Amino acid sequence: MAVIPLVLAVTGSTAAQAAPATPAPTVDYVVIVGVPGLRWEDVSAQQTPTLWAMAERGSIGSLSVQSADQPTCPLDGWVTLGAGNRALWSAAPAAPPNPDNSSGACPDVPVDIERPDGIGAFLPDQRNVVRHNQERLPYGAVPGALAESVRCTVAVGTGAAVGAARPFGRVDRYEPQLPQNAADLLDECVLTMVGVGAVAATEPAARQAQARAADALLARVLAARPPESLVIVAGVSDTDDARRLHVVVAEGPGWERGWLTSASTGRDGYLQLVDLAPTALTATGRALPENVFSGHPARSVPGRPEKLDVAVTQPADADREAGAQRRIASWFFGVLAAVQFALAVAVVPLLRRARMPSAPVVSSSPRFGFHGLVRRASRSARPQPLAVPRPVVNVIEVLLVAAALAIPAALVADAVPWWRTDHPGLLFAAVTLALLAAGTAAVRLTPAYRQTLGPLAMVAAIAAVVVAADVVTGARLQLNGVAGYSALTGGRYAGLGRVGLGVLVAGTLLVAGCLAQRVRRPWRPYVVGIVGGAGVLLAGSPYLGADAVGAIALTAGVGIAAVISTGGWLTFSRLAWATLAGLVVTAGFALLDLSRPDAERDRLGRFLTALGDGTGGRAVQRAAASSVGALDSPLTVLALVGAVLVWFALLRPWGGLKRLFGIYPAIRAAMAGIATAAVIGGVLGGSGLDVAGAVAALTVPMAALASMRVLDHASDRTHPPVAPPSIEVVQPGADPVSGSDQRHEQGGGVRLAAKVLPWNPVDGAINT
Template identity: 85%
Template sequence: MRRWAVFTLVAGFVCALAAPAQAAPADPPPTVDYVIIAGVPGLRWEDLSATNTPTLWQMAERGSIASLSVQSADQPTCPLDGWVTLGAGNRALWSAGPAAPPSPGVACPEVPVEVERPDGIGAYLPDQRNVVRHNKERLPYGAVPGALAESVRCTVAVGTGAAVAAARPFGRVDRYEPELPQRPAELLDDCVLGIVAAGAVAATDPVSRQAQARQADALLARVLAARPPDSLVIVAGLSDTDDSRRLHVVIADGPGWERGWLTSASTGRDGYLQLVDLAPTALTATGRALPEGVFAGQPARSVPGRPAELGVAVTQPADADREAGAQRRIATWFFGVLAAVQFALAVAVVPLLRRARLPAGPVASASPRFGFHGLIRRGGGTARSLAVPRPVVAVIEVLLVASALAIPAALVADAVPWWRAEHPGLLFTAVTLALLAAGTAVVRLTPVYRRTLGPLAMVASIAAVVVAVDLVTGARLQLNGVAGYSALSGRYAGLGRVGLGIFAAGTLLVAGCLAQRVRRTWRPWVMGIVGGAGVLLAGSPYLGADAVGAIALTAGVGIAVVISTGGWLTFGRLAWATLAGVVVTAGFALLDLSRPDAERDRLGRFLTALGDGTGGRAVQRAAASTVGALDSPLTVLAVVGAVLVWFALLRPWGGLKRLFGIYPAIRAAMAGIATAAVIGGVLGGSGLDVAGAVAALTVPMAALASLRVLDHASDRTQPPLAPPGGEAAAPVQPGAPEAAGEPATGSDQRHEQGGGVRLAAKVLPWNPVDGAINT
């Protein structure tokens, strides 16, 4: 009944609190009669200015703006891939046959597109059928090139790229002109949807880029002068032009789109839009229903909050572009260096673990001059010297704390705009090291540091609090952060892969440390309440917005709850944990399915895909994502951590088993962490990224705690010696706490001394016959 109450509490707490009141939906903008989409591959916010691109500047001033993520079915997104993705409303590729070998040093080579004009009015793309077949049969996204054109009665295309976007699945373009006519008003008035190729900004030197941006701006001025009344014009930098993946320009100018930020349910963050959002935006703006199961994006909308002065407003998307670009370069070496450091620490810790435990023997004591240990017999002479100087041990412990705090420090470092510096990598390194030194000093100088679990508890608390505060304040540190996620990779809000690993490990370790300080019968309650609060933060649609991460954390909390009192994971306990996980998972699934299609998380979208028969593609995408994530430096962190745990810490001399035996709540927490890491990686399609983040925090702290336990593994309760003169010591009263053998906490019959764990023996009264204490 106690376990049933615990699981009912956890499930009810999570399901009730994870569903806050739904926000009132924003009023949709008024419908228009025409939509014109002008594509300028490579156009970035740094290319716009009031003097060089006055037309674009005026559009941005009176319209709504955002940063555009141009993900297609491959990276980088080359211009033709961007055009076909625009027409499909889903991640697609322009591939009409066998892929040509890449040109050395050219990320986006020129690809000729054959455009036939049999009647002089429209056009025909003979390669379109092969492109449709390639995307439907060989790619896991289920894209249908031409789906946007199929959703309207008539389309106009100006330019080759626009023809790729406006072509129907069988290759027909309704109205086509290779260049914008001198008087384009009649052409743009013919069809409800117009797509214009307005040039490209592909140069790398600033002078050439300014010239290309001016050309695009001049063509857009002619389009705006000829736009039909009651029309919406969208300008989008819809692709990259080289391998430097960046965020691009998107501007919406029309009735109902005045002076705001653009956003969509697919991004969940103001000021960010995806390329796949443009097709559903065009249909919704004209009042047309979206085709089911075709578009991957969601309609954009304009929200208030943009600064009144455009010069100030434009700095935000331009700054986001710089940060995302810098994050991509720095994140790889940051996690690579962290993996190397933790590998070096693992090599250094192994000999300390082997020497940490004093050999058993007659009356002996540890020399105060050494750490692990100079052994001195009473009466003189050294029995055996395994001398490791105490300063060396202290340095290793501090380095273990610092390595565990590296990811939280990098997360906080993103509060400083390091990406604006001339050398962003150096500034990020300096800020991170300063935060790391401050955090390590706080842990080291706190009095609780001397206790066995003191460093572990403090590091876990810091990590969990950093991620929790970031989630409550809008996850601004994780967006485009080195230790977070990039808008270039399709994540814009909520809890990321690295954040999930750090948060799950920190939450469960904190729960384990708190549970260890209460009576055995209360431990499941402490584990359940603290873990339930973590699940709430991870799974709430308005905080972590990660239903998959919440499910993984729920499974970890369930395992931790059932074994927090000690013992093995029996079939009965596993059944209770599974039941709790099923209840919470069902609650999150129902919550996600009750939301509009546009606002559903991965769990809701996957269940919807299962219902409409496209679940196989979702599984294929998750598998491809998992395989693609294996080349991350976080994989190295996960492997290094697993090797250290399995081949060192879990060995008889490694100390981790002893730590688990003395602190069953910590064993429960670490079992839950391992469960959450595996489930989060498998269901989230993130490979070993979650496990790598978990290992970066948990393994160094487990090694430090193991060293502390082994340091006091040979402590013995010494009997009081008879005082000089032969008088016996006063007998111990049977009713005293020492006679009962209970420590002050009343749990596990143990107490901590000098930073280690010392087993408490049950002491019986003095025996005057043989002058010894019976234990």
């Protein structure tokens, strides 16, 4: 029954189709100029006039240089460029680490280059590099795959030799330095790689000098370039542990005045280092080797500002934001984990004291007088705990609301350019706290806050709306955002990230549970299915969330929540319905993803393709390695703190969560679905406990607050309570209550009648 909305969600996600991109005309030559460490802040019309003029004519973007390790040092960048896949230059024992390096700079690793014939070169360590990448790393990179795909290559400089070497170590044409007359050299082969030096200094003056020197060599390359050629200038690596985005410029026929992008990023103005190899082959009209490259060909798209000085502010700003995000995200989630741990410690004693002794009981026995009304205090064999002062409870409740809204507030805070200031961390903290205070006040001052489920419903709705609005408008808040994902990691550049998925899952299912609780039981599965289907569409549409794995995880959660939203256990028939929903939606997303071009497929389509061609083992290995690597995230701490609080406190007999689930079965269903989706999303997405951590940050504080609320009413009688009596004169005859023919005293009498006060199961309070 709940399958129908989910199927409609998958069908609706296929409605929009992107217009096919017009391919650029092919060229005869490709020249790749590598400048390790070059960033957009180093480029200007005064300091680098050649590169500036080239950028005015061509297309520009930000380059993410993620290799098989971090940071990407120069040799790692060059070998990744030549492999078209994440790789490492590991030629031990020829490249040992420098134990004296404490500055964070990349070590100066010597490369053994032999020149047996004086024309080409031979790298004896290349076989060890290939073996290391094939046997010890999960990416399946083949160093030299780009060179092996063309007839011959030219390399100028040590780094370029590493990038242009074939898998067995041969460099077809090699020069250690760019000759004065380089025209004949660049015209010799279809692919040329040139190293023009690095920009590695930390002092501004020294960086400017290095950038000017590289620009001078670039001028000589452009002067000697062959006709009908594509020249790509790329900052192929970092030079220290300060990971940054780097320069990429493409200039040639069909690459005029645009933004660079590719299917691997899905974001205008962004490329990955692994995209350069397929770009070089596609530009020359050559077919890509199968199952070798992980990148996709770049293309130029319109939309760049006419003035270059305005255009370059965007990649330069993105670089500053990405660098600041890396530093601030760690302490933000670390502080959030510490705050939630402190709140967990504070909530436990409140839960144990929240259930107060029963209220006095009304007795109508005639032996207590004419009115028959006495109040008899309940007695307990053991002393009752002292009540927690109401102001303390109110403060804890407000803090729980604020803790649950922390991630949505941090997401909205990225609408303010805090990274442009001299103290970005302080400004981000100030903006986030201001938004957090506003959101918490809005929840607190709403009349629905007094209801048991009021805070939970409002917080969940705010969180879901924030993530949904960001995804619909292009996910600009998540890109390089503190509560989003970083372009430096090379994992995602558009759509829904790990944290966003967790918040969307929790918000969507909690809203669905609160709405379902307000309708009659037979309608609850449909309410959950409709609300959850909207979330699945948002997450899985390739033009919105673009996360098929997240959509599948949310589908499983929605299916579980729908079938148990009416109460009871997860029986076999209910599990069958939920499994059917999951299979139908998963098949729908799989067919949708497989119907798209290879370059535009999401993780699900790429994984299914890998299974078909026999490389699925590496895909599983990469996902496992990614999950293990994500375990050192502060989000893991959030997940563990939430699990401990739920298992060892909220689910205890005194914890209140079981009572909450008994009174509100739709909320129990929603939280069961949330747990299911968090586990599946983390396992299939290779994100470890990141999704579960984001889920816990929102769900656990609200579960604790709702549990405190139901415990506060735990002494309310669940059977109809007795009201103050009303006096009714009864004439001799039939008893009007029992209907029997029993007689009262001769001459009439007096009887007590009680009024029934209904109990409202929605807000857990007595309607008076």
